[in-house]
Amino acid sequence: MNGRAAGQGGRIAVVRLVGAVALLALAACSSAPKKPDPAPLISPAPSAMPVQTVWSERIGDVKLPLRVAVAGDGVTVAASDGSVVHFDAATGKVRWRGHIDATLVAGVGSDGRFTAVVTEGNEVAVLEQGRLLWRERIGSRVVTAPLVAGERVFVYGSDRSVHAYDAQAGGKLWTQRRPGDPLTLSQPGVLLPVRDTLVVGQGPRLAGLDPLRGSVRWEASVASPRGTNEVERLADLVGPAGRDGDTVCVRAFQSAVGCVDALRGGLLWSKTSSGGLGVSLDDRHLYGVDATDKVTAYRRADGEVAWNVESYRFRGLSAPFAVGRSVVVGDAEGYVHFLSAHDGTPLARVATDGSRIIAQPVLAAGLLIVVTSSGSVHALRAQ
Numbered sequence: 001m002n003g004r005a006a007g008q009g010g011r012i013a014v015v016r017l018v019g020a021v022a023l024l025a026l027a028a029c030s031s032a033p034k035k036p037d038p039a040p041l042i043s044p045a046p047s048a049m050p051v052q053t054v055w056s057e058r059i060g061d062v063k064l065p066l067r068v069a070v071a072g073d074g075v076t077v078a079a080s081d082g083s084v085v086h087f088d089a090a091t092g093k094v095r096w097r098g099h100i101d102a103t104l105v106a107g108v109g110s111d112g113r114f115t116a117v118v119t120e121g122n123e124v125a126v127l128e129q130g131r132l133l134w135r136e137r138i139g140s141r142v143v144t145a146p147l148v149a150g151e152r153v154f155v156y157g158s159d160r161s162v163h164a165y166d167a168q169a170g171g172k173l174w175t176q177r178r179p180g181d182p183l184t185l186s187q188p189g190v191l192l193p194v195r196d197t198l199v200v201g202q203g204p205r206l207a208g209l210d211p212l213r214g215s216v217r218w219e220a221s222v223a224s225p226r227g228t229n230e231v232e233r234l235a236d237l238v239g240p241a242g243r244d245g246d247t248v249c250v251r252a253f254q255s256a257v258g259c260v261d262a263l264r265g266g267l268l269w270s271k272t273s274s275g276g277l278g279v280s281l282d283d284r285h286l287y288g289v290d291a292t293d294k295v296t297a298y299r300r301a302d303g304e305v306a307w308n309v310e311s312y313r314f315r316g317l318s319a320p321f322a323v324g325r326s327v328v329v330g331d332a333e334g335y336v337h338f339l340s341a342h343d344g345t346p347l348a349r350v351a352t353d354g355s356r357i358i359a360q361p362v363l364a365a366g367l368l369i370v371v372t373s374s375g376s377v378h379a380l381r382a383q
Helices: 003-007 019-030
Strands: 051-058 069-071 074-078 083-088 094-099 104-110 114-119 123-128 131-137 147-149 152-156 162-166 172-176 191-194 197-202 205-209 216-221 237-244 247-252 256-261 266-272 285-289 295-299 305-309 321-323 326-330 335-340 346-351 362-364 367-371 376-382
Touching: 051 346, 069 104, 069 362, 074 104, 074 362, 083 104, 083 114, 114 147, 114 152, 123 152, 123 162, 147 191, 191 237, 197 237, 216 266, 256 285, 285 326, 295 326, 321 362, 335 376, 346 376
Parallel strands: 104 147
Antiparallel strands: 051 376, 069 074, 074 083, 083 094, 104 114, 114 123, 123 131, 147 152, 152 162, 162 172, 191 197, 197 205, 205 216, 237 247, 247 256, 256 266, 285 295, 295 305, 321 326, 326 335, 335 346, 362 367, 367 376
């Protein structure tokens, strides 16, 4: 493992499935050299792209690998202490609050009606308008936010298993398990809907499942694991994925980035790339952040590099998010950086509360929503 894996405070970790091998892996991480100091900030041109903070609210500390759920004109976020809050995205007004009496380790998934999170006791808990409907124990550890779609809740386990539940009543509908390597990543994986297919990452493969039965419709390998031991061969797909229409693009941990036709299940292209964070996609490029926080834009058509920017090296960047004419990343000091989607030129920078941007930014009601590890939610508008 590299210095980034050791220095990110557990952002990229390995699940202990076989004792001796896992202990060796963790020892290797702990002995890695100290991460270099972050690159100094570069100020964008004052008139490049004005950005204003429309509203901000606080929900409580966020230590879980948070996914901000967007449904319609609302956003739902969760804090580690079990608080779940649904905001009007345009105004920041709280529409409802809920609470799970347990520490949360994964969330949030929501379709606007049902909201799902996962507790440290490996229970999936589902709320409706802030009221707890049901909670049920899962047979595997979970760090990926559940997906709520089609009156079902889908949960992706760290052992690469996928579980489907009835959203209203609870009760497991099916489980899909695949044999895998003895080690897996303790990091959010890939789980998203594409038309009538549930698309999941299973090791280095992207798979399309029938959401009603859990059967496999297609598979596409994004990376070919290589190495002399289990740690070096880890190439699980990490979330978030980038999607535009029927094209889904993903990162394989420290191995590659690639795009798949999620309608037919065919690999469009794959390129070698280090890094452990998810990606974002627009109509021209796939955007990724590598292990040193270099930001790269790959041409969507063939995966060739369009541009890269090394000005943010070792700043602890979040997964990128493409919106309009910019690509947005947050950093470990709470700054939100807007880069030109055309060539990576810095367009704007906004300070939040000084703590890490904990999740990939999202767009809701025309505003960019970012969340910090201290639990502040900020809604930004770019001019």
